[in-house]
Amino acid sequence: MAFVNENYCNLKESFLFADIAHKVSAYAEAHPDKKIIRLGIGDVTLPLAKCVVDAMAKAVAEMGVQSTFRGYGPEQGYDFLHAALVKYYASFGVTLESDEIFISDGAKSDCANITDIFSNANTILIPDPVYPVYLDTNIMCGRHIIYMEGKPENDFLPMPDENVKADVIYLCSPNNPTGSAYTKEQLEEWVAYALKNDAVILYDAAYEAYVTDPAIPRSIFVIEDAKKCAIELCSLSKTAGFTGTRCGYTVVPHALVRKTESGKEMELNKMWLRRQTTKFNGVPYIIQRGAEAVFSEEGIKQCRESIAYYQENARIIMEGFDKVGIKYYGGVHSPYIWLQCPDGMSSWEFFDFLLEKLQVVGTPGAGFGKMGEGFFRLTAFGSRENTIEAMERIINGLKK
C-alpha cells in the first residue's frame, strides 16, 4: 500500500491572497463606480529591458536553425551566464568561482529544494514575519521549526540569540515582507553565530538590487568567512522583472563543509551539484541568454531604470506616511513599505478601512506570521499615477 507524506497534513491552507481577492472583487461588484488602486501586488509591472528582449529574440531564432540549435545544456547553467555572474559579484566585492554558482528557475525553487541536502533532524530557525515558502517546505519534510521575532524594537531585523540552538537559519535581506535590510555589522554577528554553532545560513538576497547604500551588503559573502557557513539564493525576478521569465541563481561555496549524522564530511557544493544533476535539467537556453544580457553593462543600466522607477514610487509612499505620522519600515532598500496600522487597527481592520473608505488595496501583515499582526505591506510596483493617487487618498483619509 502506497502511503502519502503525512507531513502535508500539518500545512496550513493559506487563504491570504484568496481572501484579499475575494474581498476586493465583492467590493468592486457592489461599487462599480469606484476606482480601486492595487498596491498589494508583489509582482513587477514594467516590461523586460530592451537588451534582454533582444537577446532572447536572438536565442529563439538560434533554436530554429540546425547549426545553432541547443539541446540539453549543463544542469548547473551555461558558462556564459556563470561568467556574467562572477563579474557581477566582483562589482560589489565578492570573488566567486564559476562552479560555485548554480543557475535555477528562481529563488523560490531553490530555497525550497535546498532542504534536500540537509538532514531532517536539523532545527530550522525562521523569522516571523516571513515569506511562507521557508516555513512550508520545512513542514513538508517534518522538521523542527523555531521562530525569531521581527518587531519594531529590532527594526524587524532579528539578531542571533546565544541561548537558541539553530542548525539551519533562513535570512532574507532586504526582507520580504518588511523591507528591512541587515547592516554589515549585523550580518557579521549572524556569521559568527553560524560558525560557532556549525549552523548553515540560507541567505535570500532576492532584493539585493534595491540596496541603495554601499554600506548595506548586497551579498552575505562580503562578510569574512561567510563562505564557510552560508548559501546565497538570488533571483532575477525583482532585479530584472523576471517573475514570469524565471531565472535565479544559488551560490554554494566550496568552503562550506558539514557532516552527516554518522560523521562523514561532505562538501555542500558537491551535494547540491548531485541534487541538481539528478533532479533538474537546467534553465531554458533562451532564458539564460536573457539573463546574460541582464548582467551586461547595458542590461544593468536598463534594469536600474526600472528599479529607479519603483524606488521613486517607494519614496512617494514614504513621504505620504511621513506627512500623516505613520511609522514604517523598508522602502529605502526595498520595493516594500511595511507600516504600523494607525489607531491600533489590526491588519485586517486596516485592510477593510483602506478598501472601503479609500479604495486602496494592500496586504495585511498578519498574513506573514503572528508578528505581522498590526502591520501592513504596500508595494512600489504600481504605476506612478496610481501610487500618487493612492497616497493622496491615504493622506486625506487619515487626516479626517
Add this chain to the structure above:
Amino acid sequence: MAFVNENYCNLKESFLFADIAHKVSAYAEAHPDKKIIRLGIGDVTLPLAKCVVDAMAKAVAEMGVQSTFRGYGPEQGYDFLHAALVKYYASFGVTLESDEIFISDGAKSDCANITDIFSNANTILIPDPVYPVYLDTNIMCGRHIIYMEGKPENDFLPMPDENVKADVIYLCSPNNPTGSAYTKEQLEEWVAYALKNDAVILYDAAYEAYVTDPAIPRSIFVIEDAKKCAIELCSLSKTAGFTGTRCGYTVVPHALVRKTESGKEMELNKMWLRRQTTKFNGVPYIIQRGAEAVFSEEGIKQCRESIAYYQENARIIMEGFDKVGIKYYGGVHSPYIWLQCPDGMSSWEFFDFLLEKLQVVGTPGAGFGKMGEGFFRLTAFGSRENTIEAMERIINGLKK
C-alpha cells in the same frame, strides 16, 4: 550543528558518460585522421519546429511591452496550455480535466520531485535496466528499493509478480534505454496489480510520440481505472525537441486517493498542487507559448516530421542489424535500439570494438543497471548520413 543528508553517501557516482567521453577523446587524439560517428547521444539534434519558434518570438516581443508583459503566472501552468493538452490527450482517447494537468520544466524534474508527496516508508519498485533518475532520487530520501528484471525472456518488459509487494512502481513505456513498449494488455495487468495492492504507478510517457501502432498505449490512462492508481509524467523533449527549451507535464488524476500512515485520506492532485505552488513558480511564459504551438494542428504536423526523420534512422539501424543477425529490441516505437552484443562480448568490450575498429560511439547497456550487461544502446538522433555510414561500417565490420 547542521547535519547534511546521510542518504547522499549511498549514491553511486555515475561515470558512464564521463567514461565514454574520456575514451572517445583519447581515441580521437591518438587517431586525428579517423572520422568518429556518435550514435550514443540521447539528445535530439533537429531544430525546433517553425511554428514553435514563431510563437516564442511573439511571446518574447510581448514581454518587452508593458501592455502585454506577464509577471508571475499560475504555478501549474497557463490555461491556454492546459486546454491544448486536454485536446491532445483527447486525440488518443483520454479525457482529462484541466486541473489534472501540471505544466513543469520537464519529466526529469517531476519524476524526481513527485517523491515529495509520498512517505519514505514505501517500497519502490524499479525496472533494471533503468533511467538512473528513478533510482537516485529514491536513494536520496533513503527509501527501500527493489528491482524487476528486464531481459530477453520478457522482451525487457517486466510484468507484475504477485509475490512482490511494491508500493510505488516506476514504469517507462516506450522505454529508455531499451525502446520496448508495453501493450494495452500488459498495462492492464499492471493497473490490476496496483489497484489490488493500493500501489501507485509513476508512468513515464516521455517517448509516447514515437508510438507508431495505435494498439500500443500512448498514455496509461487509456486503461480503465488507471486514474485510480497512476500518475503520468511526460515531456516535450523528445516529442518536440525541447531538451534545451524545457517543458513537460504531469497528470495527477482527481480519482487518485491514498492514505497517510495514520490513515488520513488525501487526494494526490491536491498534494501535488500544494507541492508545486510551494516549491515552484511555473514555466516561463515564453516557453509555455512555444509548448502551446507544439500541440496546435500545424505544430503536431511539423514535430511529426522531425520524429519521422528519427524513425527512418531507427529503421536503417534495425535493417543493418537484421542483415548481420544481431538481435535487438526497441527501434519501432522508440528512438532507441537496444541490441545484444555479438559474440558474447560485454557491453564495454563491444563499446571498445565499435570505437577502435569502426569509429562508432554508442552507450554500453551495463551503464543502465546490471541487467544491461551484454547489451548496448544506439540512438536514432544522428544525421541521416552518419547513421547510414555507421551502419555500413558495422555491417562490414561484423561480417569479417
